[in-house]
Amino acid sequence: MTRSFLGMPATAPPGVGHLRGTEPFPAAARRALSDAQLRRNLGHATATIRGRSAAVIGEVPDWPGLRAAGRAIKTDTMARLPELLEQLEAAVTAAGGTVHWAADAVQANRIVTDLVRATGADRVMKVKSMVTQEIGLNEALEAAGIEPVETDLAELIVQLGDDRPSHILVPAIHRNRSEIREIFLRAMPGVDRALTDEPAALAAAARRHLRQTFLSTRVAVSGANFAVAETGTLAVVESEGNGRMCLTLPETLITVMGIEKVIPTWRDLEVFLQLLPRASTGERMNPYTSMWTGVTPGDGPQAFHLVLLDNGRSAVLADPVGRQALHCIRCSACLNVCPVYERTGGHAYGSVYPGPIGAVLSPQLTGVADNASLPYASSLCGACYDACPVMIDIPSILVHLRGQAPHPRAEATAMAAAAYTMDHPALYAAAQRAVRLGRLAGRRGRGLPPPLSGWTASRDLPEPPRQTFRQWWAER
Amino acid sequence: MSAREVILGRLRAALGGPVPAPAEVARDYRGPGSAVVDLDLFVERLTDYRATVHRCADADVAGTVDAVLGGRRVVVPPGLPRHWLPDSVTAVPDDDLGVDVVAAADGVVTGAAVAVAETGTIVLDAAADQGRRLITLLPDVHVCVLRADQVVATVPDALARVGPYRPLTWISGPSATSDIELSRVEGVHGPRNLHVVLVAAESGTPVDRELEAQG
Amino acid sequence: MMRVALFVTCLADTLFPQAAIATVRLLERLGHEVVFPEGQTCCGQMHVNTGYPGDALRLVRRHVRVFAPYDVVVAPSGSCVGSVRHQHATVARGAGDERLAGRAEDVAARTYELSEFLVDVLGVTDVGAYYPHRVTYHPTCHSLRMLRVGDRPLRLLRAVRGLDLVELPQAEQCCGFGGTFAVKNADTSTAMLADKMRHVLATRADVCTAGDASCLMHIGGGLSRLRAGVRTVHLAEILASTEAGPADAPAPTTGGTR
Ligand code: SF4
Numbered sequence: 001m002t003r004s005f006l007g008m009p010a011t012a013p014p015g016v017g018h019l020r021g022t023e024p025f026p027a028a029a030r031r032a033l034s035d036a037q038l039r040r041n042l043g044h045a046t047a048t049i050r051g052r053s054a055a056v057i058g059e060v061p062d063w064p065g066l067r068a069a070g071r072a073i074k075t076d077t078m079a080r081l082p083e084l085l086e087q088l089e090a091a092v093t094a095a096g097g098t099v100h101w102a103a104d105a106v107q108a109n110r111i112v113t114d115l116v117r118a119t120g121a122d123r124v125m126k127v128k129s130m131v132t133q134e135i136g137l138n139e140a141l142e143a144a145g146i147e148p149v150e151t152d153l154a155e156l157i158v159q160l161g162d163d164r165p166s167h168i169l170v171p172a173i174h175r176n177r178s179e180i181r182e183i184f185l186r187a188m189p190g191v192d193r194a195l196t197d198e199p200a201a202l203a204a205a206a207r208r209h210l211r212q213t214f215l216s217t218r219v220a221v222s223g224a225n226f227a228v229a230e231t232g233t234l235a236v237v238e239s240e241g242n243g244r245m246c247l248t249l250p251e252t253l254i255t256v257m258g259i260e261k262v263i264p265t266w267r268d269l270e271v272f273l274q275l276l277p278r279a280s281t282g283e284r285m286n287p288y289t290s291m292w293t294g295v296t297p298g299d300g301p302q303a304f305h306l307v308l309l310d311n312g313r314s315a316v317l318a319d320p321v322g323r324q325a326l327h328c329i330r331c332s333a334c335l336n337v338c339p340v341y342e343r344t345g346g347h348a349y350g351s352v353y354p355g356p357i358g359a360v361l362s363p364q365l366t367g368v369a370d371n372a373s374l375p376y377a378s379s380l381c382g383a384c385y386d387a388c389p390v391m392i393d394i395p396s397i398l399v400h401l402r403g404q405a406p407h408p409r410a411e412a413t414a415m416a417a418a419a420y421t422m423d424h425p426a427l428y429a430a431a432q433r434a435v436r437l438g439r440l441a442g443r444r445g446r447g448l449p450p451p452l453s454g455w456t457a458s459r460d461l462p463e464p465p466r467q468t469f470r471q472w473w474a475e476r
Numbered sequence: 477m478s479a480r481e482v483i484l485g486r487l488r489a490a491l492g493g494p495v496p497a498p499a500e501v502a503r504d505y506r507g508p509g510s511a512v513v514d515l516d517l518f519v520e521r522l523t524d525y526r527a528t529v530h531r532c533a534d535a536d537v538a539g540t541v542d543a544v545l546g547g548r549r550v551v552v553p554p555g556l557p558r559h560w561l562p563d564s565v566t567a568v569p570d571d572d573l574g575v576d577v578v579a580a581a582d583g584v585v586t587g588a589a590v591a592v593a594e595t596g597t598i599v600l601d602a603a604a605d606q607g608r609r610l611i612t613l614l615p616d617v618h619v620c621v622l623r624a625d626q627v628v629a630t631v632p633d634a635l636a637r638v639g640p641y642r643p644l645t646w647i648s649g650p651s652a653t654s655d656i657e658l659s660r661v662e663g664v665h666g667p668r669n670l671h672v673v674l675v676a677a678e679s680g681t682p683v684d685r686e687l688e689a690q691g
Numbered sequence: 692m693m694r695v696a697l698f699v700t701c702l703a704d705t706l707f708p709q710a711a712i713a714t715v716r717l718l719e720r721l722g723h724e725v726v727f728p729e730g731q732t733c734c735g736q737m738h739v740n741t742g743y744p745g746d747a748l749r750l751v752r753r754h755v756r757v758f759a760p761y762d763v764v765v766a767p768s769g770s771c772v773g774s775v776r777h778q779h780a781t782v783a784r785g786a787g788d789e790r791l792a793g794r795a796e797d798v799a800a801r802t803y804e805l806s807e808f809l810v811d812v813l814g815v816t817d818v819g820a821y822y823p824h825r826v827t828y829h830p831t832c833h834s835l836r837m838l839r840v841g842d843r844p845l846r847l848l849r850a851v852r853g854l855d856l857v858e859l860p861q862a863e864q865c866c867g868f869g870g871t872f873a874v875k876n877a878d879t880s881t882a883m884l885a886d887k888m889r890h891v892l893a894t895r896a897d898v899c900t901a902g903d904a905s906c907l908m909h910i911g912g913g914l915s916r917l918r919a920g921v922r923t924v925h926l927a928e929i930l931a932s933t934e935a936g937p938a939d940a941p942a943p944t945t946g947g948t949r
Contacts (some may be wrong), residue, residue, distance in 0.1 A: 009490040030878045045658040065504035076499035082487040083495055101480040153664060154655035170655050177656055199656040203664045210665065215575055231640035241613065241651040241666025248609045249575060259483070264498065266640065270632035281654045284521065285595035288666060289646035296643050298572070299608040314486035339865045343882045377876060379869025379883070380740060382836035402742030415738060419746035422701070422732040423753055432705045458881045459912030462706050469699050469708035473727050
């Protein structure tokens with residue numbers, strides 16, 4: 001059991017869940033970069049989604065106003081988070097639901113496992129949810145002898161392929177249609193051997209495969225896109241109908257939700273239901289959105305549990321600069337426009353949260369030291385900030401977190417020395433001349449010493465000029 | 477100490493200071509009532525996402541349903557106007573039908589609470605002419621009958637007309653996925669065929685859904 | 692006539708003086724007085740972006756002190772102007788120096804990237820330049836998304852006589868430089884550079900230009916390694932070039948090796 005102290009914002013504990021990678025980003029990225037199939041799949045998929053999203057965003061005349069409102073609502077939410085959570089709890093309880101609080105992944109996994117056990121079920125069906133991946137719920141359920149069945153097509157592909165998710169929205173984005181066909185042929189029981197790699201045929205195979213599971217499973221676990229404090233209403237946004245199946249058919253529904261997903265009022269939904277689909281799948285509206293408030297007699301699950309998860313979020317909230325990472329509505333637009341993500345894919349980030357948002361969220365949830373390479377996994381090009389429907393200034397958070405990252409001692413010494421030199425113009429001018437002398441003295445042409453050699457491995461350094469600008473100016 | 481107290485304590489410590497009043501959010505976008513309904517746009521948007529649209533008079537709804545579901549077994553929510561059903565279908569009234577019975581039906585006919593022109597979305601609020609959520613989920617064909625005056629322009633318009641009183645299902649086209657190479661493919665777990673029957677508004681409509689939605 | 696303080700940037704000062712010299716010649720040709728505050732060194736962006744805001748503080752303080760006396764500050768770099776506008780006050784505030792933050796905001800409000808200064812402040816798009824080459828323009832990320840210079844550089848280039856401007860495919864994609872990024876994530880940076888070079892080569896331009904010496908160093912370094920035969924030239928050099936005084940055409944701005 002994790003010890004928690006009142007009043008101390010805490011990061012997510014290690015040893016559980018999937019917020020920490022096993023190797024630094026540059027090493028993992030290096031492997032991904034040499035995977036030609038991965039590069040092709042990602043390039044194709046991200047280009048497709050960028051085009052579709054831009055087209056449907058272009059149809060909306062008030063997109064900037066919606067973005068600004070989205071940001072304002074989220075800022076207000078974070079400023080009043082404890083009060084809104086209490087309001088949500090009261091509303092859900094009044095509507096017949098039960099609210100549970102989980103300080104971290106260990107507690108959340110235990111709460112869900114106990115709830116499933118209490119029903120006597122040995123299988124649960126799951127709607128794709130980032131937060132249950134974050135806490136490693138599937139592993140915890142399996143350890144307790146409960147079989148989790150992923151029902152989202154991409155999650156199914158990942159689960160059957162014994163793979164890891166690589167994208168917030170489309171966890172199997174790193175797979176193309178022929179790879180998906182092979183996974184289905186290998187791992188889907190009773191699949192038609194004549195299965196083609198037509199996307200429609202693959203989707204139909206998933207439909208047949210999961211149908212009986214939907215009809216016979218008594219417990220479902222979901223995440224939530226939004227939870228309205230004012231009314232106690234939960235919303236799940238999806239495409240395939242697997243969400244509706246899980247939210248409607250079982251006797252017991254357990255929804256695990258990060259505490260940052262609460263929004264103050266019913267009316268606020270009008271902003272996010274417009275922002276999310278267009279930024280996310282590039283649709284005017286996703287095929288299905290389900291909203292429910294507690295329990296409805298005679299319709300849907302008659303037992304509803306809401307698990308509110310902290311797992312490091314309080315630590316994120318404690319940083320006034322980093323806090324805005326909690327505004328994220330998980331649309332994945334920042335991934336789709338990121339030149340780094342497009343080339344390395346999601347696995348390189350280690351955490352379940354990849355791409356630009358992952359690079360700012362994961363280190364804050366775990367403490368920067370545990371994900372120290374992620375704030376540097378960006379060229380700070382700013383494409384993510386422009387694409388984000390709730391205007392999260394990801395580049396500024398990246399820079400902010402770099403200031404908290406542990407630095408190699410040699411680098412820190414060199415940077416301090418450089419700052420000192422640059423604060424003394426005479427020393428600075430001498431150093432400028434030394435650049436030329438150094439190059440003349442032997443490091444001619446291509447080389448720089450490590451770690452700068454990384455840059456010159458594939459690029460030539462410019463010839464040092466005969467004169468610096470200030471020499472030219474002085475002689476003029 | 478309970479996890480609840482721990483979390484709330486952490487959050488209050490993280491924020492520090494007194495609790496601010498709710499912020500005034502600038503809603504610099506088209507709110508409820510600020511856009512004009514365009515029925516042709518609604519039809520275009522539905523069609524774009526592979527729903528089939530039929531436009532007819534209230535008296536011709538049964539004929540349209542006959543063309544789609546004639547000769548098949550059709551689940552019927554308790555409050556569906558009976559004159560929408562042709563004699564050619566086998567009506568299976570939903571009086572708490574088992575899941576397997578609903579799943580075995582060929583189709584379902586319902587009304588709707590409201591629809592959004594700009595996004596091609598219909599919203600079901602589980603009122604008596606729409607029924608329980610599962611009956612519009614398991615059968616492969618969903619025929620949804622809408623009066624023209626139920627169509628609003630935008631998402632804010634629609635949210636202003638419905639509420640948290642009953643479960644809501646927002647439907648935009650048939651079930652689909654973007655999970656394979658991020659291209660949209662229709663037809664996964666939900667109904668693979670969505671037919672929207674758009675009825676020209678006329679006085680003396682058989683069911684006053686506005687009233688019913690409040691009740 | 693205006694009195695313009697040149698913010699040369701450490702990179703142009705040390706490695707690409709021709710871009711800075713061109714800026715001086717251009718502004719003087721347009722009838723303005725250019726001064727060079729000699730106390731300037733580096734804006735501190737490298738320190739901030741590498742995670743050393745504490746070390747950057749002294750450089751911010753120096754920058755603000757050196758440029759505070761001037762009404763107008765111009766730099767041939769979108770990135771360094773971006774740092775002045777978007778980072779200096781933050782660094783000062785992070786160190787609890789509210790007074791410095793206020794002064795930094797003051798200086799930032801008077802600091803312009805070259806194309807902004809020409810188009811917005813001076814109101815010129817035709818600077819009387821002549822540059823008979825096939826040129827493609829890379830809108831560097833910080834000019835594009837931090838400063839929002841928009842099409843100002845293109846408007847300036849379109850008015851250059853003799854210049855054949857060709858559009859760069861996927862121009863808005865980052866070239867992969869990112870300062871410390873190119874060092875710490877050299878492999879990913881190279882992958883991004885490869886695509887940028889592919890697009891530059893597809894234009895069949897002989898010159899790739901931009902408003903930032905840093906990105907040009909990166910792109911030019913890659914093109915040079917490929918012996919691609921395409922030069923990188925700073926926007927200021929093109930705008931400074933005239934029939935009477937052409938830019939140093941034979942000597943490539945970047946990428947020379949021996
Ligand atoms: S950070 Fe913004 S763009 Fe990225 S997933 Fe979150 S909401 Fe979407």
